[in-house]
């Protein structure tokens with residue numbers, strides 16, 4: 001096979017473009033939000049009555065943008081204390097944001113909007129309700145108590161971006177179903 005000079009140049013340009021494309025796609029997962037960029041506004045800690053597979057969506061974490069600028073929450077990890085401090089490879093108690101409903105794989109959260117990560121599942125999956133993105137972690141039945149893993153009496157939830165602890169909320173009580 002013989003190639004003329006322009007064909008070789010073309011091949012070189014294609015190869016260079018391919019190389020240049022790799023770091024760009026990798027950078028989407030290299031997010032590292034500053035501490036305080038998000039605020040946890042509410043945590044559902046205790047489903048009313050017995051903890052069952054059916055009511056595990058009563059455990060949830062809701063957060064919002066702290067400041068006045070949009071925040072890219074793609075790759076954000078939402079987890080409880082056990083998950084954060086345990087090296088067990090079970091992915092229980094841990095949810096990673098990978099896009100928001102209506103945005104494909106992008107996850108830009110605007111000021112005034114909230115994200116709620118529910119422990120359970122929903123027919124139809126993730127969706128946006130008004131200004132709230134509702135995401136479902138689909139916790140395993142063997143995770144905690146029937147898929148409930150936010151301890152009623154004392155626990156913490158953490159929002160982590162890369163190596164940065166963006167936000168956390170802890171409680172040490174047993175006086176209700178949610179913590180604000």
Ligand SMILES: [Ca+2]
Nearest residue numbers: 045046150152
């Ligand atoms: Ca609970």
Ligand SMILES: [Ca+2]
Nearest residue numbers: 046047048049
């Ligand atoms: Ca309960």
Ligand SMILES: [Ca+2]
Nearest residue numbers: 080149150151
């Ligand atoms: Ca827990």
